[in-house]
Amino acid sequence: MISGFPAFILNWVSIIAISSLIVVGLITISTQFNNVHFERFSVDARRSLLWLAALSPWIIGILAGFIALSSGGDYWAAKLSSVVFHWHHPREFILASWHGASIAISIIYVMYVAVGHILKLLDSGNKLNTLVALAEPLDSDIQRLDTDTPAAFTAGYLKPRSYITQALLSQLSDEEFSIVKLHEKEHARRYDPVKKCLFQLLTALFPRNVSQRLNQSMTTAMEQSADRAILDEVPDRATIAATLLKVRRLVAQPIHLQTDTSFICNYGIDNIEQRIEYLLTEDKGKSIPVLATFLIFFSMSVLCAMSADFIHHTIEYTLSHY
Amino acid sequence: MRLGELEKLVLNYLWSVDKADAKQVHAYFEEQRGGTLNTIQSTLDRLFKKGLLVRTKESHAFQYSSAASRKAFIGQLIRDVTRDFTGDDEDSLLAAFVSLSTELDESQLDKLDRSIQEYRKQSNRTKKS
DSSP states (O other), X not given: OEESHHHHHHHHHXXXXXXXXXXXXXXXXXXXXXXXXXXXXXXXXXXXXXXXXXXXXXXXXXXXXXXXXXXXSSSOSOOOOTTTSOOSOTTEEOSSSHHHHHHHHHHHHHHHHHHHHHHHHHHHHHHHHHHHHHOEESSSSEEEEOSSSOOEEEEOSSXXXXXXXXXXXXXXXXXXXXXXXXXXXXXXXXXXXXXXXXXXXXXXXXXXXXXXXXHHHHHHHHHHHHHHHHTTTOOOHHHHHHHHHHHHHHHOOOGGGSOSOHHHHHHHHHHHHHHHHHHHOSOOOBOOOHHHHHXXXXXXXXXXXXXXXXXXXXXXXXXXXX | OOOOHHHHHHHHHHHHSSOBOHHHHHHHHHHHHOXXXXXXXXXXXXXXXXXXXXXXXXXXXXXEEESSOHHHHHHHHHHHHHTOSSSSOTTSSSEESSOSSOOOOHHHHHHHHHHHHHHHHHHHHHHHO
């Protein structure tokens, strides 16, 4: 048996694991309702809310652990009611118990997700390095790739760079090219590729359909942020929207080159519709609901602190009777 | 696919010539960066095994040429990278100007086109009034 501060930390990790599971479950259930739309918020609010959603299993897990352990032990000055929240043995931890097993399973799962993600990151980084080696600088902001595939994108983690292919470049006017360049420059300025990568890693803990939805919303928000940045230099919204549509038509590829998920094909269309609508509309959506967000996080932390103890007792009762 | 620095250089060279054997490739790089014939041979062999080069035996030596043109290779790299990260997310790693691999639905795009035209008309009317 482990005792003292190490046991306290292990108990906390155990509560984080249980709470994360509850939060993931609650978010999964809530996203099944069609009226949950991140799109009704402004781009900045949406980005913040999406990051909070992705981080919520960790934040709420840590808070729930704090609430449960501070009520049952003598570590913290703030003691909440030990009737509602308690953790009987904050300073004792038996590794060969279901708590130990839950920590082991959680760590193995998180490591599995993280290592898989890092391996893909390294592989993609290598491909990007090859692209970098084959690119030619067009000017200080963008590189040219000599290929027949029309595309413009920003890639790279620590030093994001923007690329445009010759096939696309040759079909754009000077104004259209500057719009594309400004858009990509904004992605590079905001380090969007590395943020996208981190967001994917965080949302990998959610079920696939939920993580896809969160990632789609984040992608749309990032694209809308980059579209909005163009307005500082090209105030004509219709020209920006028309360029977006023109490039969208140019990059459309034959069916055999596409990924086979119809969900994603639809997303592409939805994404461009949202972007053009956002550009042309005056209503830029609601700002972040600070109080509601705080209350949701607080109530979920309390719920998780209560549930963690309930689950703890339920499992112990079940195990002690079989 | 992992490509080393020399592999990229050799591939670039073979895109610029029709075909070459190991000695010709070595002669070209010996002037530029030195290195042994053995290194060039193993580099060519690795590129062949990765499917980036094709080779035919002529007399006692292999003649190497690129399996795909430079343009086709870069195009494939872009497609690989765009769907790389989660296997099915079309532009997960990139922040692309528009989605790179989604199906074109002309009717939906036409509808968007009409919205833009309508917005232009309204903006012009507002300016005039």
